[in-house]
Amino acid sequence: MKFIIQRDRLVESVQDVLKAVTSRTTIPILTGIKVVATNEGVTLTGSDSDISIESFIPKEEEGDEIVEIKQTGGIVLQAKFFSEIVKKLPKDVVEIEVINHFQTVIRSGKAEFNLNGLDPEEYPHLPQISEENxxxxxxxxxxxxxxxxxxxxxxxxxxxxxxxxxxxxxxxxxxxxxxxxxxxxxxxxxxxxxxxxxxxxxxxxxxxxxxxxxxxxxxxxxxxxxxxxxxxxxxxxxxxxxxLLEGNYPDTSRLIPNESKTELVLNSKEFLQAIDRASLLAREGRNNVVKFSTLEAGVVEISSNSPEIGKVIEEVQSQSINGEDLKISFSAKYMMDALKALEGTEIRIDFTGAMRPFIIRPVHDDSILQLILPVRTY
Amino acid sequence: MKFIIQRDRLVESVQDVLKAVTSRTTIPILTGIKVVATNEGVTLTGSDSDISIESFIPKEEEGDEIVEIKQTGGIVLQAKFFSEIVKKLPKDVVEIEVINHFQTVIRSGKAEFNLNGLDPEEYPHLPQISEENxxxxxxxxxxxxxxxxxxxxxxxxxxxxxxxxxxxxxxxxxxxxxxxxxxxxxxxxxxxxxxxxxxxxxxxxxxxxxxxxxxxxxxxxxxxxxxxxxxxxxxxxxxxxxxLLEGNYPDTSRLIPNESKTELVLNSKEFLQAIDRASLLAREGRNNVVKFSTLEAGVVEISSNSPEIGKVIEEVQSQSINGEDLKISFSAKYMMDALKALEGTEIRIDFTGAMRPFIIRPVHDDSILQLILPVRTY
Incomplete structure (x- = not known):
């Protein structure tokens, strides 16, 4: 195997396949990256046997030559060293050549590396997937x-x-x-x-x-x-x-309540920041539980209390509240995760009582839904 | 104590004094930040007893009011919570008030925090330093x-x-x-x-x-x-x-050689990058030792070798070499640290043989000097 390649493209592909490579593997060859040169270009492969990533660098793209193949072939190179080396090479162009016994020479400018490679034939084959569906x-x-x-x-x-x-x-x-x-x-x-x-x-x-x-x-x-x-x-x-994971995923559809007793519309950012502050004094180790209660005139109070440290009370003006008054406790972390995942500026929360899961979603979007189970503290 | 302060200035000062505060202290009050309001402004103090930092926020600066003092006084607040709270407050202005028993209320917009403070009289006094010298x-x-x-x-x-x-x-x-x-x-x-x-x-x-x-x-x-x-x-x-540290610092002047047997001038960046690459395959655990040798025509070779992984040879063209030929080994890490500390683009290295310390300095600057002891491998 011998080819000359643009360094930036090589670095990019190495970084991509590197994401699948782990040093904590029991299969030594999987600590390497497989490099294969064909007449079409160069293919890199990394795998930890759960995830496998293959990146292809074509000989030519939009009329520019990216790789010049001198001799086809393959090699497996230690991912840790190979990735550091290509990142730090001095020139824009790199030559990679396998000499005898999987010895691989990497040249760029006045830098010459000589790496001990492994037999590419011993690298596990990627699954053959029929491309019908x-x-x-x-x-x-x-x-x-x-x-x-x-x-x-x-x-x-x-x-x-x-x-x-x-x-x-x-x-x-x-x-x-x-x-x-x-x-x-x-x-x-x-x-x-x-x-x-x-x-x-x-x-x-x-x-x-x-x-x-x-x-x-x-x-x-x-x-x-x-x-x-x-x-x-x-x-x-x-x-x-x-x-894929083996086993049956639980049927989650019956978790999602169809009715609601209290519905609120809130500004997502304002609510997120109030929860974030309230969680600062929420007891640690219990997922930062905060209390939430509806007050007069559409105001929502979020509070937490850590006797040794202090307490915090936040008020947020909702855009609308319908239904029963409510006091409920939930994990501030789960609520912040959910709010960050939603993209709307206005969100709607549907509660079905203090002991039942509740639903958060954007006001005008039914394609996304976040559900949280409350914590019993009130 | 009661004052109203611009949040950004408070955050900045808290971040500064926080650098002296550690949670790994045996003196509980030092996990706090001392806040003192006088008629001139607000002073924050943090300390781990080795380092103490005091930051002053004046009442006024360039005609702008920064703090409005309602009542002078002081308090010590848990650094961890106080710093997180002020960073996340919703409005540009913060009110801080000590009510009874060192209870401290922090208000901003619709957010109200109630923190348990400590007696500022119990906070250690900073050293009194006469300002004569x-x-x-x-x-x-x-x-x-x-x-x-x-x-x-x-x-x-x-x-x-x-x-x-x-x-x-x-x-x-x-x-x-x-x-x-x-x-x-x-x-x-x-x-x-x-x-x-x-x-x-x-x-x-x-x-x-x-x-x-x-x-x-x-x-x-x-x-x-x-x-x-x-x-x-x-x-x-x-x-x-x-x-300050107690004890006598060793006399380092006799470490620095006065004469040299081999003098080189090199481009600092090029040399640094070559050392960096050569160190990639240098044996770990031995401070990444690389070999350095002068070749013909002003060329310097830097190399390292790890039998299981591979080897690397780098060539750097020096701007001048005078004196004896040299083969020497040294820590790539120490050399890179030294080169990064020097500011010149051209550096001079004075060697006095393979077993003696050598000196690196910028070509036209005598105010800075880096010295490295070689490693015996040749």
Whole structure:
């Protein structure tokens, strides 16, 4: 293998596939990045066996030569060293050559590195995924869908299925649901599908976070292929594979109340800041529980009290309150997470009493919903 | 105590004094910030007993009212909570009032905090320093003096005196010296003194780092007062006290060689980047030792070798080499620290053989010097 490549493009691709590489693996070859040169260009692969990322650098793009292939072939190079080296090379162009016994020479200007590589034949093969059932989501929408739901996955391995986000495709609609059993985030969107296929899978939250980081902010479509145990996201020059979580995701639809006893409309930013301040003196270790109560004339009081430190009272003027008076306690952290995920400036909260889950959503948008279970303190 | 204050000024002063406050103190009241309102303005104090910082907010500045004092007095408030609270208050103006039993009310807009304070009389008094022997250093020069030396202090408590920087004032010149016994940094500057006083003290590296962080980038003079066991830095509205280290600082003058056998002139940036790359494959745990050798025609080779990972060879074209050929090994980290501290684009290195300390300095500047002890590997 021998090729000459533009350093910036190499650095970018190495950074992308590096997100799948971990040093905490029991399979030594997975601490490396696989580099393969063909007559079409150079492909880099990184994997931790849960997530695999493949980045392709074409020989030419828009008439500019990016890679000059001198000899095809492949090598696996230690990710930690290879990524640091390419970042710091002195010139805009890099030559990479495998000499004998997987010895690899990396040259740029007057710098010459000699790295011990590994046999690319020993690198695990990526799953072969038939591309029959594809659906498409614009990149920016995909990133929004992830951002608005993934924060609500469980971080505990007690119920592993809850560490993932439940993706359902049905009737041309994608619904994403995440819950850690104390709160729930749901977002849906109309998508472009090729057929009447429907899916119901659970994608690890960690995979979605990593995917979100490497996708550019464009509106180009990402192609998504779901199989029995894998999902593949295909963006321009990028393949992102993730395993799916096994098991049945709980039916969350009956968690969501259909009726409400108290409905409020609030300015989202003002409410978020008041909760943030009130949480400063909320007892630690209990998820910063704050008290919320309706007062006269559409005023809402948010308060917390830590006997040793002090107490805080915040008042927020709601835009409207309908229904019963209410006193309720909830986690300030969950409320702030939910408010940050919503995009509207005005939000509506539907309560069904102090002991029942309540729902937060933008005033004019039914595609997103956040649910929080209250805490019993009153 | 009761006053109304502009929030931004309060936040700024709280952030400054907070740098002296630590939660790892055995004196509970030192986890607080002392707030004192007089008819002149408000003074905040933070201290960890090694460093004490006092920030003054005047009633008026350039005709603008900053504080309105309603009632003089004082209080000590938990630094952790007080600093978070003032940062997040909703309005530009804050009212702070001590009611009964050190209970303190902080009001801004519709937010009202009630904090349990402590008796300001129990807060330790700051040292009384007579202001007879003052010398002055412009703020930007002071920050440069610190930056160019403090990185070389020892991080080990084996010889506590080496965790400080040795400041010597003599004949209108300030010299700052730091060494961890493997390398040494020295910088001197002509300063404005009031008399013929001379000093020889050791200031903790940590204190100088904190001081540097809170000083603005101006050329206004900082007044410096040195006593037997304290140093005081006086900037506008800011007092910074630090204890001095006890003990005799070693005489470092005989460490610095007077003669040299090999002299080089190099481009600082190019050399730094080559060392940085060579250190990537240098054995870890040995301070990233790299080899340096002079070749033909003014070329310098920098190399390192880690049998399991690979090796690297860098070539740098020197601007001139005089004297004997040389092969020497040294810590890449120490060399990079030294090169970053020097400000020149061209640097000169004077070697006195492979086993002797060598000196790096800018080509046209004798006020700064970096010394490194080689490592025996050749």
């Amino acid at each position: 594809i659906f498409k989501v614009p990149t920016d929408l995909l990133k929004t869908l992830i951002r608005q739901t993934v924060f609500a996955v469980s971080t505990s391995e007690t119920r592993p299925i809850l560490t993932g986000v439940n993706w359902k495709v049905e009737n041309g609609k994608l619904s994403c649901i995440a819950t850690d059993s104390h709160r729930l985030a749901m977002r849906s969107a109309v998508i472009e599908t090729e057929n009447e296929a429907h899916y119901n899978v659970v994608i690890p939250g960690k995979s979605l976070n990593e995917l979100s980081k490497i996708l550019d902010d464009t509106n180009e479509a990402v192609e998504i292929v779901i199989t029995d145990n894998q999902v593949l996201f295909k963006a321009k020059h990028l393949l992102f594979f993730s395993r | 003052i010398f002055k250093v412009p703020t930007d020069l002071l920050k440069t003096l610190i930056r160019q030396t403090v990185f070389a202090v020892s991080t080990s408590e084996t010889r506590p005196i080496l965790t400080g920087v040795n400041w010597k004032v003599e004949n209108g010149k300030l010299s700052c010296i730091a060494t961890d016994s493997h390398r040494l940094a020295m910088r001197s500057a002509v300063i404005e003194t009031e008399n013929e006083a001379h000093y020889n003290v050791v200031i903790p590296g940590k204190s100088l780092n904190e001081l540097s962080k809170i000083l603005d980038d101006t050329n206004e003079a900082v007044e410096i007062v040195i006593t037997d066991n304290q140093v005081l830095f006086k900037a506008k509205h800011l007092l910074f006290f630090s204890r």
